[in-house]
Amino acid sequence: MTSQSIESALPFSQSCENNKGPILEKIKKILAKNKHVLEIASGTGQHAAFFSKELPHLAWQPTEIPPQIKSLNLRLTASQSMNLLPAIELDVDQEEWGVLETEAIFTANSLHIISKESVKNFILKAGGMLKKDGQLIVYGPFKYNQRFTSSSNADFDNMLREKSSDSAIRDFEWVCELCASENLFLETDFAMPANNRLLFFKKV
Numbered sequence: 001m002t003s004q005s006i007e008s009a010l011p012f013s014q015s016c017e018n019n020k021g022p023i024l025e026k027i028k029k030i031l032a033k034n035k036h037v038l039e040i041a042s043g044t045g046q047h048a049a050f051f052s053k054e055l056p057h058l059a060w061q062p063t064e065i066p067p068q069i070k071s072l073n074l075r076l077t078a079s080q081s082m083n084l085l086p087a088i089e090l091d092v093d094q095e096e097w098g099v100l101e102t103e104a105i106f107t108a109n110s111l112h113i114i115s116k117e118s119v120k121n122f123i124l125k126a127g128g129m130l131k132k133d134g135q136l137i138v139y140g141p142f143k144y145n146q147r148f149t150s151s152s153n154a155d156f157d158n159m160l161r162e163k164s165s166d167s168a169i170r171d172f173e174w175v176c177e178l179c180a181s182e183n184l185f186l187e188t189d190f191a192m193p194a195n196n197r198l199l200f201f202k203k204v
């Protein structure tokens with residue numbers, strides 16, 4: 001098999017390809033002194049493969065819900081990145097996450113997919129797991145003052161709601177409130193390309 005045909009057999013998301021560079025620019029500063037990152041909802045594994053190669057000082061721990069683990073592992077195995085850990089099964093709603101500790105938690109494009117209850121569970125567990133100065137990094141689209149930041153995000157929200165009654169673009173203020181109740185406070189809200197944001201919270 002050629003490397004091109006292997007690549008074409010791997011799970012792929014064009015948006016990951018587009019956003020991985022801009023996300024790296026932000027997280028390489030935030031995670032400069034870290035040793036370990038737990039990624040929630042790793043999807044195709046493109047972020048895990050790319051960030052682990054670009055940030056070799058980090059052990060990158062990808063996770064996914066059980067039905068997605070097999071396809072995620074295809075890309076992780078192909079990436080041959082030494083600091084990329086094997087994916088573990090993790091549903092944010094499960095009682096125990098099965099990860100003992102981490103210094104940082106990263107998730108991209110997941111809060112608008114999972115239900116509101118799951119967003120609450122995610123933040124509750126993230127807050128419980130992170131120690132003082134631990135970082136939570138959340139990438140994706142958000143509403144501000146109940147308004148979309150662009151008409152394309154409003155269209156995207158309609159599309160999400162049509163696909164699943166659980167999914168919708170979340171309110172920035174609601175996410176910040178949930179985080180604050182877990183002692184996770186917003187350090188920076190970065191504007192990102194394509195009307196996305198990168199929210200960086202720190203545990204106090």
Ligand SMILES: C[S@@+](CC[C@H](N)C(=O)[O-])C[C@H]1O[C@@H](n2cnc3c(N)ncnc32)[C@H](O)[C@@H]1O
Binds near residue numbers: 042044064068
């Ligand atoms: C839009 S994809 C984002 C994937 C990847 N992070 C990215 O940026 O391309 C949303 C992901 O959330 C995962 N997911 C759905 N429900 C979940 C849950 N309850 N717990 C953890 N992950 C979940 C899906 O399997 C899917 O891979």
